[in-house]
Amino acid sequence: MRRAGGALAGAILGLSGVIPAMAEPSHGLAMYGEPELPADFSHLPYANPDAPKGGTFVTGNTGGFDSLNPYIIRGNVPWQLRFMTVDSLVYRSQDEPFTVYGMIAESIETGPERDWVEFTLREEARFSDGSPITVEDVMWSYETLGTQGNARYLGLWGLIEKMEKTGPRSVRFTFNSDDRELALIVGLRPILKKAQWEGIEFDQPGFDVIPITSSPYVVDSYEAGRNVVLKRDPDYWAKDLPIKRGIANFDELRIEFFGDQNVLFEAFKAGEISFVREFNAEKWDRDYDFPAAQAGEIVKSEISSERPSGITGFVMNTRRAPFDDIRVRDALLHAFNFEYINEAITGGKQPRITSYFSHSVLGMKDGPAEGRVKELLAPFSDVLAPGALDGYTLPVSDGSTRNRANIVAAAELLNDAGWPAGDDGIRRNAAGEALSFEILLRQGDQINQSIIDIYMDALERLGIEASVNVVDNAQYTSRIETFDFDMTDIRRQVSLSPGNEQKLYWGVESADQNGSRNLMGVKNPAIDAMVDAMLASRSSEDFTAAVRALDRILTSGRYVIPIFMYDKGRIAHDAKLKYPEELPIYGDGVYWLPEVWWMDPEG
Template identity: 80%
Template sequence: MKPFRRRLQPAPIAQARQLVTRLSAGAILCVAAAIPALAEPSHGLAMYGEPALPADFTHLPYTNPEAPKGGTFVTGNTGGFDSLNPFIIRGTVPWQLRFMTHESLMYRTQDEPFTLYGLLAESVETDPNRSWVEFTLRPEAAFSDGSPVTVEDVMWTYETLGTIGNARYLGLWQSIDSMEQTGPRSVRFNFRGEDREQALVIGLWPVLKKAQWADEDFTRSGLDVVPIGSSPYVIDSFEAGRNVVLKRNPDYWGNDLPIRQGIANFDEIRIEFFGDQAALFESFKAGEISFVREFNAEKWDRDYDFPAIRSGDIVKAEIPSERPSGITGFVMNTRRAPFNDIRVRDAMIHAFNFEYINETITGGKQPRITSYFSHSQLGMREGPAEGRVRELLAPFADRLAPGALDGYALPAGDGSARNRANIRTAAGLLDEAGWVTGDDGVRRNAAGDPLRFEILLRQGDQQNEAIIDIYMNALERLGVQAGVTTVDNAQYAMRIESFDFDMTDIRRQFSLSPGNDQRIYWGGDTADQPGSRNLMGVKNPAIDAMVEAMLASRSSEDFTAAVRALDRILTTGRYVIPIFMFDKGRVAHDAALKYPEEIPIYGDSVYWLPEVWWMDPEG
């Protein structure tokens, strides 16, 4: 196959696929020769500094290269599924498939803030400004059907995902100026603009097999086509809505790679589906699934004292983590009234009696999320913005919410059920926003319309249902007509993709090196794209500027200042009612399951459980 180049003009996405220019191999070599030799191929790439592991490392520090292979690992999901393609907008897919069936050019270690090591690619090369990045594929890299992973597969995958795939890929695709084959196994991406993270993020996209989709509609959801990947696991069988069975591929191409030592240790991974969380938990207690993650500290202490725990057949493990809190809670859709008014959003936060809810739900054992990056050095600091943070925010002073520059903290209640002081504040904010209580006790605007909204929840989400039950009492006292709608996973996904909600639950987890993901979550360009993860619908140039500052940072100090500035904008924007953080992982598991003593800085995640765990053959 001849080397070729695709230049992507700044045009609508629909046109981008047509803008393809094929160059001869000689022309490509001339272009390559004209580029100064500013970099050398490397085994890894870090956001700042150099990778911690040398080129001759033998395994990741938090894996056990001597871990035995074998056994069946069973995990549980709630709801159902109607698709096996996790890379498109349509369909409800077992969430694990996105991580377990396909590989990327590079692998992100869980023990460094943001460092990648070669996986499908044997080397990575970039210039000092990271205006381009080049990957060279390993000659042995292969899909599960034995066919080689080629540059053509990589380029087709990136163009397909970037134009008709899931919305999570769109933003980065638009930042790619061109991609070109530079050798039999090499591909280069040239970027638009200054964004030092792009060189890393581009290495984390999954790679699909182009030939599989030659006669298929890639965008069509369904169960009749199982995407072919290159990972250690392949989909072996499934029963629609009931289970999916993954088998470890004995002929997996990467069995001898250092990056894969001590990883993918189970012969079989089964994903079983249950109607709700209660049914899943009962199945776990009966020994039918291998583990559960518990996100409620009170339940962890109260409900994990059943016979299998007492006999030692099930073990409770608490896993430390250094990652930021992220944001978990209830998001308000600013595309719609009444949540397009910050005063109404502020009132909803004041009405949320966190201290009482936390005591009721978790026994007060889980700390509250105080900002999007709390529980880390990246989080906003108390009091007024200072130094570099203030410098970054100052040009946008007229676009910032109250408190962004002068200081802000979430309202604190007195722990009582009535929450009187905060309810009074909420009532005053609603009055100011024009929602006044009438003789019937209902708040109405000048047109006589009641203050009414819907809270959308997923079926089986018992914890959020319990939280909202308490919250509804406060809303009723305020004269707000709120209703709760519970739908199954498929309906929920459809409504979220089309932004058909007023308030719903949200959970966003962040790394110690946030970057382009922030553009996906709250970038103005994504706010109106169907399937966007910008659930609140925020469009704020100050947010976009802080993300750009993060991505252009050359030092960890500048980067930290930009993230703290972004944290202030998001937190003071009153888009989300935060609840409690998950400051540690709580995993109850079959005693036969083992994991290494060294825990990575990111703690528990799908890249740790089940990825580095194994089954003790002696139980």
């Protein structure tokens, strides 16, 4: 990488002072300071402007799909479509903590307090059918997505006080809250073609309407439940813009569907798909010595990253008993023998996630809260979990099979919570109800199923009647969207510039909103207050303190049983696939693979 981690830490912690006002329209906008790239930049630093065009890139999904509209709450859609088939007013750089550059918008203008932002559209901006992208399309897209779209779009609409056309090609958004991030994130929404949806119910799933794209790719064909084919648009309007040089290099993107991860992996070994991401370090070392790899047709690439760990593990639904009791959640964390499980699953090669922002300068510090972090948390001491102020660390086992000390601690916590063990060993409350819950997993998720198989033994020893229900993707999606689960898997990636999305993940308003990402159902005003402090911060020091305070609240709340960290990207791929030597600070992700990769027919 062109930067060491320390350089990034210095960049985040070293910026201070009031965010400068924008006196005139600019080519980009940064959360703090100025954009790294000048107005006359030639291409993104992690893209190869000379990358050849051509070839077919095949990616594999498990399960199936019943819709091609990724913008609504209903339907099971190939997840890649919302990234690959639409452009936004701005494009987010993967090489800066949070900076956007004009995409459909040729310029961005905002006031000193960032309580409004104005975008001027490029005159040449077009949809894939050749029609111009207009201010009317922009305004219709924002209102429709904000009122009928997926839950990920609803929150922003409520923060827009006024949206108005200010010129033939310009639109201004005025905000109703002290939230400096809004000027950046408002430009990242999909822009759809208004005329396509006239007389059509926008929120209905299915294949009747395939959204007209504004991106380098268009949907060329599909076979329901089996595959979707995207073709690169040779007339794509933005192909020569600096922001798009070296991006979208494949002529065809194919999304193929398989029954489960094992079948997908066999297809990869047979050359039917172009790559796999491996999340298990033990399998990475053990299972990639098949004939195609031995022949050099498949190669392995490890991609470093400076992003925070995020949270991956098993989430407990606090909307339901017994997970509405932190003592029960704490007991289940003690019962989870991570050290033994990690050795069994990954050979002990992957570190554990210790907090939501661990592995970064934004992660909470050990010990009691100090300084600005303590100041932020102190007013909420009455609603904070034990350890938020005084310090909290995850339970650690001795690595043995029995995990005896932590099982004893878990039993004591359950006793305190009113779930003593009876003569038959089963734990029951005062009403005689057994302590039982269901663990919901999706079909084909071998890693999580293997982890839960080990965990079930500890739950049985504690006298808990737990069951595992493995369902197909459609059932899983339906149940998750309506919070119809007790415990299930969770993975939330976070960035070096967390912001409004944190309220979608664990904010009060999203807790009971079907389709929201607040799976644990947490309703803690301290969380919203920390996010507000992040968004209102004028310096990176205040911002970092607010994130660390948020990290303490979430981690000490014992909502998730964290597992191992995906500390680097592990990608096995066709040897003909290439990527630039210079990596972005965010490492691997959908905006890097396949965006900046290309096919070298010579291998």
